[in-house]
Amino acid sequence: MRINSKYVSRFGAIAIAAAAFAATGVQAQDLTLWTLNFDNDAANTALKKVATDFEAANPGTHIEIVQRAVDEHKTALRVAAGSSKGPDIYFSWAGLGLGGEYVKAGLSLPLDKYYTQYKWNDELLPSAAAFADLYPGGKHGVPFTFKGEAVYYNKKLFQQAGITEEPKTYEDLLADAEKLKTAGIPAFTFGGSVNWHVMRLMDVILETKCGAEKHDALMAMKSDWTKEPCATDAFAEFAKWTKDYTLQPFMGIDNKQSYSLFTAGRAAMMLEGDWLVSQLDGSGANLDDYGIFPFPTNTNRLYGFAEYNYVSTKSKDPDLAAKFLDYFLSTKVQQDLVGQISSISVNKNVQYTNQKPLEAEWLDIFKTYSKVYMNGDQAFPLDVTTEYFRVINDVAAGNIEPADAAKQLQAFIAGRT
């Protein structure tokens, strides 16, 4: 039998390459990262570049990024949790609600040893890193992004109502809202049809009325909502804000319609995240027309939430997964990612240049606050979140009294099995 010399030479080349590969101790290592298909396409591109760069720096490593829409991602994680296979790293939100469920189900690997090995706390923003300590049984996940939420205000409308400076306390804010009302300007705009939007108002009022400790205990369902008078006060205050100081009607509109009304100057303020800066900029709005200040809760905590990457217990190579996360969190990579995945990095050593004024204000806010309180839908389990939405909406619509709101929520929590 004659063997074509061309094939012999090709086979030889492959054999030599394989031998060389083995001799250098390099082995094929695969990592799978399950994450969201982000609305911001720059984030998708940037993430793929990080993976490619890591592969180049670690020969023989291959990273597969699987991106899905939010609901598909959640479902895929549930399927993975119940099977023997799954990703090495997965994206989820931080907190006991959405992210905590997967931790509780054993899908997340505690990362204490990697936090020590890579000294992650030395380079992470404390407010962003704090979420890793929320879970029992060790540190879980590392920050992917950290989102702060604050009050955006229309400077011209403030001026029109005779407001000359940003409110420093809750009482100042209330007085400003009254001034706006007198001037015929609705203070806030919210979209009630997406429950989480108007929920933000309840969250910040609860923080204001109950203080940090009680607020946390209520959200952790360790305190009885009917036995904390501040909870009923918060519902009453929330009803007042939605009735007197919110652009009406709002129950039938969503957050996007609410945003359009804000930029159209129909309301003076909006409680939104740091991502609104790029949204305003992208829609051609003049950023100088707007200012921001954290909702004055008098507790010195920032309202926000974090998105995390968790190492999965299904991973066959958690060391490599941690190595990739360390690479992702490194100052060099995070410096390159500024403005692509988020306007503010989770790495505190990142330098910011040519920032827009609102972005600079956000950076100051992030640097000022070392503690955070979370959105209700991130803190509560999913079933309680659904009931929290219902109760809030009924209070806003005037269908239930504040005292009944606390009772109904507590009755639901008590009846959980």
Next chain:
Amino acid sequence: MPPSSCRPSSQVEPKSSLDAGRSRLQRGWLLLDPNAHALAAGRPEQMRMSLRNRTHDPRVQAFLLLAPAMAIYAIFALYPMLNVAILSFQKWNGLDPQRPFVGLANYQYIFTHDPVFWVAFRNTVIWTIMCLVFPPMVGLLLALSLNQKIFGRNTFRAIFYLPVIIAPIAVATMWKWMYDPFFGLFNEMLTSMGLQRWIKDWLGDRNIALYSVFVAYLWQSVGFSMVLFLAGLQNVSQSLVEAARIDGAGRWAVFKHVTFPALRTTITIVLVLSIISSLKAFDIVYGLTGGGPAQSTQMLALWAFTQAMQIFDFGRGAAISVVLLLITIAIVVPYLRWTQKHEEAEQ
């Protein structure tokens, strides 16, 4: 020796087939397979004839034709239904490897503790009643109008049927724009007509939100009833209509005594389809209000979905689905039986 072609078929059976027949006999196939008798007895021709006869049997042909559809139905409909029924007695969040049996706890919870279930139940009943009354009634009126020889009737038929072919989620998006309290079509029209006091938060006011959603549903579904009634109207005997007119019957009397009785079967079909479609109302509600405000437009089908796919309590979601299934059966089966008896009595 006679030529081989004249030999009995048993004598020309190849040895291998005989062996196969004996072998099958030994394995006990004879008891199960009637053809094995012929084979074992060395009568393959007889067996072939028997097979041919059987495949010519309409019942066998029907079974063969139904088999693929039945298999698909069993895999994708019967098995999931059975699984949902089992799941309704279990507790499962989609994460735990175990699904512990909890008896009737899911049913007990939705009936006694769930703050939304009875709201969804009430809304589903209201929705079903509205679906039984309005789409058939408006559909019948449209069909009666468009059954007349009027100018452009085919165009009108197409126009009224068009919404049926639009995806419900697209209908929801469209109507959401029209219902927008600030920039929507309806409030703009009311403003331009000087009727500002009639302006409403159509989807945000819990007292009217369900009915606002229903109007959108009516707009979409009425064309379907109309087409069925139009088909039914073609079967109304014109000689009977003319005879009634000759006897001096007016329009109403002709409709009452000739047209309406002739439409009875069509009415049954329209009503049953309306009930079924109303009980599974989901996408248009999901797209317009998501069940809000404050769960006031929640429906059983949507609440089952919310429990299972958003709260991830599959047991409770399954329990709500089973309740919905039982309600559907409880309404549709007696009605169909009553109609069947009524028709038999008439015949």
